[in-house]
Amino acid sequence: MTNQTQDLLSALGVPAAAYTGGTLNVRSPIDGAVLGAVHEASAAEMTAAVGRAHAAFLEWRTVPAPKRGELVRLFGEELRAHKAALARLVSLEAGKVTSEGEGEVQEMIDICDFAVGLSRQLHGLTIASERPGHRMMEQYLPLGVVGIISAFNFPVAVWAWNSALALVCGDSCLWKPSEKTPLTALATQALFEKAVARYEGAPAYLSQVLNGGAAVGEAMVDDARVALVSATGSTRMGRAVGPRVAARFGRCLLELGGNNAIIVTPSADLDLAVRGILFGAYGTAGQRCTTTRRVIAHESIHDELVARLDRARAQLKIGSPVEAGNLIGPLIDKQAFDAMQAALAAAREQGGEVSGGDRALAAQYPEAWYAAPALVRMPAQTAIVRHETFAPILYTLKYKTLDEAIALQNDVPQGLSSAIFTNNIREAETFMSAAGSDCGIANVNIGTSGAEIGGAFGGEKETGGGRESGSDAWKAYMRRTTNTVNYSRSLPLAQGVKFDI
Numbered sequence: 001m002t003n004q005t006q007d008l009l010s011a012l013g014v015p016a017a018a019y020t021g022g023t024l025n026v027r028s029p030i031d032g033a034v035l036g037a038v039h040e041a042s043a044a045e046m047t048a049a050v051g052r053a054h055a056a057f058l059e060w061r062t063v064p065a066p067k068r069g070e071l072v073r074l075f076g077e078e079l080r081a082h083k084a085a086l087a088r089l090v091s092l093e094a095g096k097v098t099s100e101g102e103g104e105v106q107e108m109i110d111i112c113d114f115a116v117g118l119s120r121q122l123h124g125l126t127i128a129s130e131r132p133g134h135r136m137m138e139q140y141l142p143l144g145v146v147g148i149i150s151a152f153n154f155p156v157a158v159w160a161w162n163s164a165l166a167l168v169c170g171d172s173c174l175w176k177p178s179e180k181t182p183l184t185a186l187a188t189q190a191l192f193e194k195a196v197a198r199y200e201g202a203p204a205y206l207s208q209v210l211n212g213g214a215a216v217g218e219a220m221v222d223d224a225r226v227a228l229v230s231a232t233g234s235t236r237m238g239r240a241v242g243p244r245v246a247a248r249f250g251r252c253l254l255e256l257g258g259n260n261a262i263i264v265t266p267s268a269d270l271d272l273a274v275r276g277i278l279f280g281a282y283g284t285a286g287q288r289c290t291t292t293r294r295v296i297a298h299e300s301i302h303d304e305l306v307a308r309l310d311r312a313r314a315q316l317k318i319g320s321p322v323e324a325g326n327l328i329g330p331l332i333d334k335q336a337f338d339a340m341q342a343a344l345a346a347a348r349e350q351g352g353e354v355s356g357g358d359r360a361l362a363a364q365y366p367e368a369w370y371a372a373p374a375l376v377r378m379p380a381q382t383a384i385v386r387h388e389t390f391a392p393i394l395y396t397l398k399y400k401t402l403d404e405a406i407a408l409q410n411d412v413p414q415g416l417s418s419a420i421f422t423n424n425i426r427e428a429e430t431f432m433s434a435a436g437s438d439c440g441i442a443n444v445n446i447g448t449s450g451a452e453i454g455g456a457f458g459g460e461k462e463t464g465g466g467r468e469s470g471s472d473a474w475k476a477y478m479r480r481t482t483n484t485v486n487y488s489r490s491l492p493l494a495q496g497v498k499f500d501i
């Protein structure tokens, strides 16, 4: 693993000094091998980096947006050229199976393409003025430094959602990656620098990556020159970051926990539902914020569906994510495995009947943490079901009426993703309506995870309310000005107010 990682890093343009001799040890979740020792930045280094990022912003904001898009286009080319190597590094460092590692890099390429098109469409409205000889319009202008905090489970794609948009919007970027995945961040930064080298007129320090722990993050979060903090991770992290940014009236974009459910109704195509639920619950070893954590099945089909899920669950191939055929890779670390075991113990105490969930491949990989996917038949939506455990645990529940199913689906603190499997248009539309799912994502006949970049991504309640990626999520990375222009020879006041002098 270690040699392979070093070969990949050097192919991606990361100098050995960046990942040797530092204090942050990086371990592969595949076998526990040490992949590198990365330099950890101090809070003072972060503060200096914010200064450099701010200077870069002051230059970059005056470059025409389509010209800024050209840099993102070149970055997308680098990602295309290095897709296999970066994807492999994602697998080695985050434990994703090969096709999911490749999917992650594809997601970066897709958002670059989206951002390039967007660079010619950063438009505001013209608005009818109530006054003669006046024109009103709004403009979207560059915002400032964007601080990006990313999580281990999408170590590079979620950064790309933010930075591709921020760059075309005229902002500069600062990145504090997860301490568990600093190498993929260094590699991504190296690819970005290759694009910068091919581009005329990019200021230095448009994008910087600073590895380290909480102190580095806090220095970024508390710095008033960071106009927007976009943070992806746990609700606990969001609770720490959100109020600190709000205290200085900065902008925050939070993408936090999910507790995503799939409702399966009597008319559902069960073959489709089984496939959607299995990928949603167990893909990425249950470590997506969009992972399906709950199935709410109608009582008429519940037993059949759950029996099929349980049979298929037991067949899923667990093993090294870089060996062909395996679908379930490792958990990120021992802490994640322990949290999974604690959740299963709590589920048992709360009346759950657990299948699977044990440690797997311990003899082959004593230093890594593989687990058999778990399915837990629950008698009710108890406390543990309402809690997000970042592991492959699927809780199943029964319902009688659709209203009851929707109420159960919504009765959790999180509000990211949701889905219904049904062939009944009334059920589908009700689920998506004002009285339906309260999540940011509500799907019909597809699972809760694996969203495309074209839509806005994010959710409500404890998920944090932010929207990233497609649609008009770019507006979070710009500031809006409303301009009223008087081209007449008089000065009428709005609302008919008189002030004659």
Ligand code: UN1
Binding pocket: 107, 151, 153, 154, 158, 232, 287, 288, 289, 290, 448, 449, 450, 451, 452
């Ligand atoms: C995350 O887990 O933080 O919709 C993001 C999905 C992916 C993104 C997940 N496109 O599952």
